[in-house]
Amino acid sequence: MRIAISVILFIILGPLIGGLLSGLDRVITAKMQGRVGPPLLQPFYDVSKLLKKETLLVNKTQDFYVFAFLVLIIFTGCLFFAGEDLLLVVFALTLASVLLVLAAFSTSSPYSHMGAERELIQMMSYEPMVIIMTVGVYMVTKNFYISKIVAFDKPLIMYLPGVFLGFLYVLTIKFRKSPFDLSMSHHAHQEIVRGITTEFTGKKLAMIEIAHWYENVFLLGFIYLFFANNPVIGIIATLAAFFLEIFIDNSSARVKWEFAMVSSWVVAISLGMVNIAVLYFIG
Amino acid sequence: MSSLSRSPWVLHYDASSCNGCDIEVLACLTPMYDAEQLGVINTGNPKHADIFVITGSVNEQNKDVIKNLYNQMPDPKVVVAVGICAATGGIFKDCYNVMGGVDQILPVDVYVPGCAARPEAIMEGIAKAAEILEEKYRHMKEDK
Numbered sequence: 001m002r003i004a005i006s007v008i009l010f011i012i013l014g015p016l017i018g019g020l021l022s023g024l025d026r027v028i029t030a031k032m033q034g035r036v037g038p039p040l041l042q043p044f045y046d047v048s049k050l051l052k053k054e055t056l057l058v059n060k061t062q063d064f065y066v067f068a069f070l071v072l073i074i075f076t077g078c079l080f081f082a083g084e085d086l087l088l089v090v091f092a093l094t095l096a097s098v099l100l101v102l103a104a105f106s107t108s109s110p111y112s113h114m115g116a117e118r119e120l121i122q123m124m125s126y127e128p129m130v131i132i133m134t135v136g137v138y139m140v141t142k143n144f145y146i147s148k149i150v151a152f153d154k155p156l157i158m159y160l161p162g163v164f165l166g167f168l169y170v171l172t173i174k175f176r177k178s179p180f181d182l183s184m185s186h187h188a189h190q191e192i193v194r195g196i197t198t199e200f201t202g203k204k205l206a207m208i209e210i211a212h213w214y215e216n217v218f219l220l221g222f223i224y225l226f227f228a229n230n231p232v233i234g235i236i237a238t239l240a241a242f243f244l245e246i247f248i249d250n251s252s253a254r255v256k257w258e259f260a261m262v263s264s265w266v267v268a269i270s271l272g273m274v275n276i277a278v279l280y281f282i283g
Numbered sequence: 284m285s286s287l288s289r290s291p292w293v294l295h296y297d298a299s300s301c302n303g304c305d306i307e308v309l310a311c312l313t314p315m316y317d318a319e320q321l322g323v324i325n326t327g328n329p330k331h332a333d334i335f336v337i338t339g340s341v342n343e344q345n346k347d348v349i350k351n352l353y354n355q356m357p358d359p360k361v362v363v364a365v366g367i368c369a370a371t372g373g374i375f376k377d378c379y380n381v382m383g384g385v386d387q388i389l390p391v392d393v394y395v396p397g398c399a400a401r402p403e404a405i406m407e408g409i410a411k412a413a414e415i416l417e418e419k420y421r422h423m424k425e426d427k
Binding site: 046048049053056190200 | 286287290292317319326327328330333359420
């Protein structure tokens with residue numbers, strides 16, 4: 001029963017919170033750049049407009065892939081908030097990302113292909129750190145179930161500060177924030193940095209945007225996991241992490257893909273692996 | 284006012300413009316004028332765009348490019364001709380390669396006059412175009 005309620009709450013509230021956070025992001029970004037900025041509800045206007053627009057399909061497989069991408073992202077979030085297996089959440093998330101890449105590859109536009117390749121590079125960059133995070137959490141709590149991890153009596157951040165920092169680093173990639181917004185930038189809407197969405201119009205583009213909202217919500221949930229024994233501190237830390245990402249987004253320039261990949265691997269090894277090694281020898 | 288007029292995404296194409304109007308179009312996006320307060324996003328992709336902003340006159344070489352971009356935009360869509368060259372051909376009207384204004388090849392909805400058009404005028408033109416977008420959507424729904 002508890003599981004059913006949290007899943008339904010996630011499906012309903014997920015896009016609302018995700019959209020509001022995205023609107024807040026745009027307002028804060030505008031203020032940081034000395035602009036008036038769009039209204040808070042701008043992301044909802046955008047998506048509702050996209051739903052009204054004509055949808056031009058390049059082929060039918062593209063249609064299927066985008067739909068499957070949205071469904072799998074929602075499925076991943078449901079698993080997370082139902083307190084299921086953390087490993088399963090990570091793998092479902094990867095599968096969802098692969099479907100988006102396939103959707104972009106299914107068209108013949110070179111920009112779309114370029115975007116899909118950049119998305120693959122981004123996945124290669126963040127995936128090791130995500131796995132290390134899962135391993136670290138297991139080593140501390142001796143459990144993969146999120147419901148048990150949340151119930152752990154001490155904050156995970158005490159044992160996993162390195163893993164947390166490393167995860168925060170790759171979260172920038174997942175949030176599609178500068179300096180790592182290589183394939184689907186929030187700011188630039190030109191050819192290559194918005195490459196992966198080149199061939200999507202109308203409802204399909206709206207689906208990608210909604211999936212991104214859902215994704216942001218449960219990614220912030222991962223931050224919460226590190227502070228889960230105290231809900232108040234957990235929520236404050238989650239919001240702090242989100243605003244830190246906005247700050248990084250606005251104060252850094254986009255890097256080349258080589259730097260994105262090498263630096264995230266270096267961070268994963270130096271912070272994540274070392275943290276785990278220390279835990280192994282001490283604990 | 285519905286979501287269509289609150290979120291006009293703009294595709295800007297520089298036909299054979301002298302760059303004067305292009306600079307003014309880009310000036311609209313700066314913190315000084317901040318077109319994003321109207322929900323405007325400057326996209327580089329015709330498939331995401333609602334409003335097609337063209338600066339400069341149409342000539343024999345770019346007429347196919349303009350038609351191609353226009354045809355790739357999903358309905359409803361609005362065309363805004365920015366500057367006197369895009370409206371009539373301007374001082375280039377009598378050149379041997381110039382066909383004239385954008386309305387020679389596309390149905391233009393909003394003309395923004397000026398040489399170069401001022402950012403305030405361009406912003407007003409975009410706001411008008413957003414209203415027309417709404418109207419076109421209503422017609423689109425009625426036709427269905």
